[in-house]
Amino acid sequence: MGQAYTVTEINQYIKNMFIKDPYLNYIYVKGEVSNCKYHTSGHIYFTLKDTQGQLTCVMFAGQRRSLTFRMEEGQSVIVLGNISVYERDGKYQLYANQIVLDGLGVLYERFEKLKKDLETEGLFERTHKKSIPPYPKRVGIVTASTGAAIQDIVNISKRRNPYVQLILYPALVQGAGAAESIVRGIKALDMLNCDVMIIGRGGGSIEDLWAFNEEIVARAIYSSSTPIISAVGHETDVTIADYVADLRAPTPSAAAELAVNDYISFNSLLQEYKRRIFKAAMHNVTYHQSMIRELKLRLFYASPSYQIKQKRQQLMDIEQKLTYHMDYKLKDAHHRLELYITKMEGLSPLTKLKKGYALVRGEDGKPIQSIKNVKIHDKLMISLIDGELVSRVEDTKEQIREYGGDSHV
Numbered sequence: 001m002g003q004a005y006t007v008t009e010i011n012q013y014i015k016n017m018f019i020k021d022p023y024l025n026y027i028y029v030k031g032e033v034s035n036c037k038y039h040t041s042g043h044i045y046f047t048l049k050d051t052q053g054q055l056t057c058v059m060f061a062g063q064r065r066s067l068t069f070r071m072e073e074g075q076s077v078i079v080l081g082n083i084s085v086y087e088r089d090g091k092y093q094l095y096a097n098q099i100v101l102d103g104l105g106v107l108y109e110r111f112e113k114l115k116k117d118l119e120t121e122g123l124f125e126r127t128h129k130k131s132i133p134p135y136p137k138r139v140g141i142v143t144a145s146t147g148a149a150i151q152d153i154v155n156i157s158k159r160r161n162p163y164v165q166l167i168l169y170p171a172l173v174q175g176a177g178a179a180e181s182i183v184r185g186i187k188a189l190d191m192l193n194c195d196v197m198i199i200g201r202g203g204g205s206i207e208d209l210w211a212f213n214e215e216i217v218a219r220a221i222y223s224s225s226t227p228i229i230s231a232v233g234h235e236t237d238v239t240i241a242d243y244v245a246d247l248r249a250p251t252p253s254a255a256a257e258l259a260v261n262d263y264i265s266f267n268s269l270l271q272e273y274k275r276r277i278f279k280a281a282m283h284n285v286t287y288h289q290s291m292i293r294e295l296k297l298r299l300f301y302a303s304p305s306y307q308i309k310q311k312r313q314q315l316m317d318i319e320q321k322l323t324y325h326m327d328y329k330l331k332d333a334h335h336r337l338e339l340y341i342t343k344m345e346g347l348s349p350l351t352k353l354k355k356g357y358a359l360v361r362g363e364d365g366k367p368i369q370s371i372k373n374v375k376i377h378d379k380l381m382i383s384l385i386d387g388e389l390v391s392r393v394e395d396t397k398e399q400i401r402e403y404g405g406d407s408h409v
Contacts (some may be wrong), residue, residue, distance in 0.1 A: 001394075007090065008087065010090075011085060011267055015085035015087060018083055018092065024082060024083040024084075025082045026080075026082060027080070027082065027083065028078055028080050028108060028112075029048055029055065029078070030048075030077070030078050030079075030102060031048030031050050031055065031076070031077070031079075032048065032050065032074060032076055032077075033046055033047075033048065033050055033071055033072065033074065033076075033077055034046065034048070034049050034073060036072065036073060040060025043058060043060050045057075045058050046058075046071060048077075051149065051343050056091060056092075056093040056094070057079060057081075057095075057096055058094075058095060059081075059095075059096040059097075059099065063096065063097050063234040066099075066236040066237065067129075068159035069101065076101050076380070077101055079094060079099050080099075080100070080108075081096040081098070082095050082097075107206055107207070107210065107213075108206075109176070111213055114218075114240060115240060115243065118215070118243070119243070123218060123219075125243065128222070129247075130228075131227065132196055132227050132229065132246065132247055132259065133195045133227065134261060135261065136164060136180050136195035136261070137163075137164060138164070138167060138192070138194045138195050139157065139164055139166050139194060139196055139198065139255055139259050140190075140192065140196070140197040140226065141168045141198045142166070142189065142197065142199040142200075142229075143169065143170075143171060143173060143196070143199065143200055143201055144171065144172070144173045144174075147201070149201050149231075149252040150168065150252075152252050152253040153166075153198060153249075153256040154166060154252055156257060157258070157259075157260045160256070160257070160260045160263060160264075161261055161263035163263065164260050167189060167192060169184075169185035169189055170197075171184070171185040171227050172211070173200075173211060174201070174204070179214035179216055180216070182199060182211060182217050186199065186217075186220045186221065186224055186228070187220065187320075189226065190224045190226045193320065195226075195277075196228075197224065197228045197229070198229045198231055198249075198252070199221070199228060199241065200212075200232045200233075200241075200249070200255060203233040203237060203254065208210075209233050209239055212239040212241040212242075213239050214240075215240075215318075215351065216238070217376045218240045218243075218244045220239060221241060221244045221245055227246045228245045228246050228247075228365075229245060229246065229247045229255045229258055229259055230248050231249040231250075231251060231254065231255030233251075234250070234252060235249060235250035251351065270283065350385070353385040354385055358382050358383060359382070360380055360381070362378065362379075362380065362381075363378070365381070371396045371397075374396065375398070376394065376395065377392055377393060378393045380392065380393060
């Protein structure tokens with residue numbers, strides 16, 4: 001037994017088949033209206049039928065704005081839309097975008113044929129589209145001098161940027177000679193070197209908008225050196241001019257929004273840029289001032305005069321320390337010398353001589369330290385503080401001295 005699919009999967013698969021078919025996504029269907037119901041939600045449910053079949057249809061509330069008449073049973077109409085599957089019921093139906101009475105079918109055929117021819121010729125190619133200038137000074141307008149379209153464009157333009165110059169070419173936008181009038185307006189404004197041009201009109205039926213489906217208008221738009229914004233009818237209305245123009249606006253009001261820059265927002269943006277530039281410049285100035293001060297300080301420290309001053313100060317410090325240490329060494333040496341002198345003075349024979357003592361030497365010049373070293377009649381040399389005496393020993397006496405008391409032998 002093969003794999004079993006759910007009903008939902010089958011319906012989704014069939015719906016994808018419908019979506020991928022280009023013919024079913026943009027198709028005109030002609031038939032007689034049957035079972036027409038206007039729902040409270042705004043949707044219209046009806047059936048198209050002919051002698052051999054019928055097709056369920058729906059027009060949602062969002063598309064009803066393009067409907068210029070009330071649908072009734074038995075009317076012969078042409079419906080533009082796409083065919084898809086309603087998954088819940090597993091039924092296919094026609095989703096209507098536009099509905100016109102059957103008498104207008106010839107115009108739709110002309111529309112489709114001209115659209116196909118111009119598309120084949122390359123008039124719709126994006127490579128030929130000119131960019132819309134972001135800050136125009138002169139805006140050309142080709143539309144009727146009276147009506148809601150020109151009023152909407154003027155009001156919105158003044159609100160967005162009162163300094164933009166608006167140049168109106170009052171053209172016929174409906175009826176006999178309208179296409180020729182639009183072409184003359186495009187050429188006239190193109191010669192004035194406008195920055196951008198708006199062509200269009202307010203809403204209406206397909207017959208009212210037909211001037212913008214004429215080939216001469218399409219070729220005039222294509223040949224214009226001025227960027228052109230097409231603003232014909234309402235958002236759901238599509239004309240040949242919309243395909244050829246450099247930019248399509250859903251309404252004349254939207255065209256003014258696209259063509260004229262918002263001066264208040266632009267001025268606010270400029271002020272913000274000015275603030276940022278000033279802030280960045282001040283930050284840059286402050287940074288470089290700080291760098292200059294730092295470099296100046298580094299240059300000062302690296303200058304020969306500063307280095308000489310620093311070395312001189314170092315030499316002075318070293319000299320001061322050296323003087324201090326030398327003075328300390330001299331004082332210490334002087335103190336020690338005084339100690340040595342004192343000690344030497346204490347040991348010096350002269351010091352003893354000054355106190356009344358004498359130095360006795362024998363004939364050999366050696367000091368006599370004991371009576372045992374001399375004999376009677378020995379010649380002695382007695383040294384005093386101021387000279388010497390020569391004497392002879394006549395007698396010797398031995399003497400014993402005890403410290404703590406005197407005793408003599």
